[in-house]
Amino acid sequence: MNISQSTSILQPLNHIIYPLRNYQAIIIHPDVPGGRCSGSLHIDTLAAVFSSDAFTYKIPLSALNISAGGAGNRFIFLKNESQSQISIYTSDKAILKDPVLQSDSQFSPQINEARKTLGSLITGSLLVVVLLLGLIGALYLLKDKMVEGLASRVPASWERAAGDKLFNALSLQYKFIQNDSLKKEFMRVGAPLFKQVEKEGYPVSLYFVKDPSINAFALPGGKVIIQSGLIDNAKSWEEVMGVLGHELAHVTRRHHIRGIINNVGIYTILAATLGDVSALAGTFASFGGDLASLSNSRTFENEADETGWDYLVKARINPKGLISFFETLKKDNQSKMDTLVNKNVDLSFLSTHPNTDDRIAHLKKKQKETKGSFNPLPDTFADFKKKLLNKY
Structure with a gap:
């Protein structure tokens, strides 16, 4: 037609x-x-x-x-x-x-x-796009709060299971120093600090390992690993307790758990926030014993400095030990950095950690604002150090 x-x-x-x-x-x-x-x-x-x-x-x-x-x-x-x-x-x-x-x-x-x-x-399409972008932007701005809220709802059993997996992995990597008397002495000196953490539902378990690095770290659930290098380089109980306060704050602020949740993506986080945390069960079930998973963001490190300082003050342990430890760490890091620079090693990884000078300055400001008196710790650190290091 x-x-x-x-x-x-x-x-x-x-x-x-x-x-x-x-x-x-x-x-x-x-x-x-x-x-x-x-x-x-x-x-x-x-x-x-x-x-x-x-x-x-x-x-x-x-x-x-x-x-x-x-x-x-x-x-x-x-x-x-x-x-x-x-x-x-x-x-x-x-x-x-x-x-x-x-x-x-x-x-x-x-x-x-x-x-x-x-x-x-x-115009309508642009408005929809703007609204969607605004919603997405708002979600990302609120993400940290949502993650923190979700972490507070995660069952303690999930947290302990994650910590146990990590501890089992560490058992294969480190040589543990077995000495019950030294452990009891350490727990006795640190008892006022540990009580602050235990009030929040985290019993502290202590382990010493042979490692020259100036470090200590706490696992999800409250297991604390202290490397011999920390004891060797520390000058006092106050420095060691300052480090422990910081590390235990990572546990109580649930930084490890928040780090795991952060990795699942904003939409899963939103679904879990509006629904049930069981949506995250698979993520925790697959969480392995990778020590790299313990790395903390700048925000987490700053939070741990703040919370750890507060624990020390409440325990009436002089928190200036945390400052002097950072000053020791700064010298050690500077020496290592000089070596790495001379070897043309990429130092970009350092950008993920807060600047030590900034942390020291911030804590010194807190020191001026801190009121109250502190109890002296036993004059036994030099003897403790000698005994621990002789266990090699």
Whole structure:
């Protein structure tokens, strides 16, 4: 079937010949099988012409009406004013710039109105995008709070299981120093500090390991590993207790658990926040004994400094030991850094840790603000150090 319809014929506009431009379009027409078909649309000086392999339809320019609409106001509609049941539509916005339509002032109001309608779609879409970006941004800004809230709801059994896995892995990596009398002495000296931690539901278990690194760390659940290098380089019980206060704060602030949750992604975190923490069970079940998983962010380190300091003050142990330990650590790190620089080793990993000078300055400020007196610790550290180091 070939249908050609035209209700009037116009003379060429000023006899100007315009380049013919084709637009992909669809026609809705009662004579088309199925009521619609796709084809090609062009505008000449007489009519808007739709054509397909078996169908042609023309709308004289004198009867042409242009508008925008359809789903989401995404389409340009061309209709014959006397045949409203028939329409041609295209998603190609370039048709509004067609030279034939642009040259005829009668179409200017219709084209402007169509552009406004299309502009409302763009404005609406931009608004939706802005709202979505704002929501995503808000989620990321609130992420730390959501993670901290989720961590507080994690069952203690999950935390202990994670700590036990890590401890089992460490048992294969370190040589433990077995000496019950030294352990009892350490626990006795640190009892005021450990009581502060135990009040929050974390019993402290102590282990010494042979390792020259100046370090100690606490595992999820409260197991504390003290490396011999810390005892060897510390000058007093106050320094050692300062380190222990910091490390135990990682446990009570649930930094290990928050670190695990942080890794699951914002949408899982949001789902667990709005629902049940059981959504995170699989994450904890797969948590292995990788010591690298214990690495802490700058935020966590700063939190541990703050909370550890407060524990020491409440235990009436002079917290200045934490400052002097950082000063010792600074000297040790500077020596190591000089060695690494001389060997052209990449030091970018240091950017993940708070600057030691900044931490010392912050703690000295806290020291000036700290009120109250402190109990002297036993004058036994030198003897303890000698006994522990002789256990090699």
